[in-house]
Amino acid sequence: MANELYPVFLKVHQFDTLIIGGGEVGLEKLTFLLKSSPSAKITLVGQSIKDEIKKLAAQHGSVRLFERGYFNEDLTGMQIVIAATENNETNDAIYKEAKRRDILVNVADTPELCDFYMGSIVNKGDLKIAISTNGKSPTVAKRLKEVLNNVLPEEIDDLLQNMRLIRDSLKSNFGEKVKKLNQITESLVSKNKTQSQ
Incomplete structure (x- = not known):
């Protein structure tokens, strides 16, 4: 099957992004977004929010946290949604509601429920290289990132x-x-x- 992905670089700080899930996966997605775009406007909703997420949010004034359950109304005004709960039924419901509202959605670790993937990123100043394996192997993308980080000079x-x-x-x-x-x-x-x- 052909790889139909079209790579783009979004100015994420100009979008309203919702992450649903306050656990380890939510932390990973939040960290990834803020590393690439430190001023990204992110709302994170989680029934229980890890302390690491709270610390990270405290360092970024553009991140809002809501420690409670998810409601469909949380999608209002959002342009990007990342479902990072550890409950497949909840993630599936978030996906369906986001699609109904024409919002770009990524359901963590479920390629068939993603409009986009969050690939590995090599960052050297203004040079940014994104790596994707079309959802097949994030581990391979991570290893390629390490190789490119080592090969590309800081200069x-x-x-x-x-x-x-x-x-x-x-x-x-x-x-x-x-x-x-x-x-x-x-x-x-x-x-x-x-x-x-």
């Missing part, structure tokens, strides 16, 4: 900042800019090819 962000300055200084039209920037960056690929031979 890659300096290169990105310099390339932006070069791009901004070019006075030609878009096509000419692309051609010039391709010539400049071609040496990066050719050096790596030479070193690997």
Whole structure:
């Protein structure tokens, strides 16, 4: 079966996100979102909320916690929903209600109930690389993340900042800019090819 995923990078801080579940899975999803987008607007609802979640929320003013059961009304005004309870029936009900309201939904560890996956992310300054295995193996994605983190130098962000300055200084039209920037960056690929031979 073909991989139908289309990768995008969302400006999550511009969306209202709901995480339902205050346990270990909820903590994982909250941590993942805040690592990528520290100012993400997140509401987390959980019957019981782990202390680690409370500590993390205290460090991020954009996170609201409600220690109580989930209600369908919690979905009102949300654009992204992550169902992270440990109850399959509850997760299934959240999925159905989110779909009824046309809200993007991710049900943790249930690929068939996901509009999107939360892949592994490599982050080096402004460089961000997302890795997905189409829901097949988050463990493989995690290992690939480790490899890329080790291979990519920390100085890659300096290169990105310099390339932006070069791009901004070019006075030609878009096509000419692309051609010039391709010539400049071609040496990066050719050096790596030479070193690997």
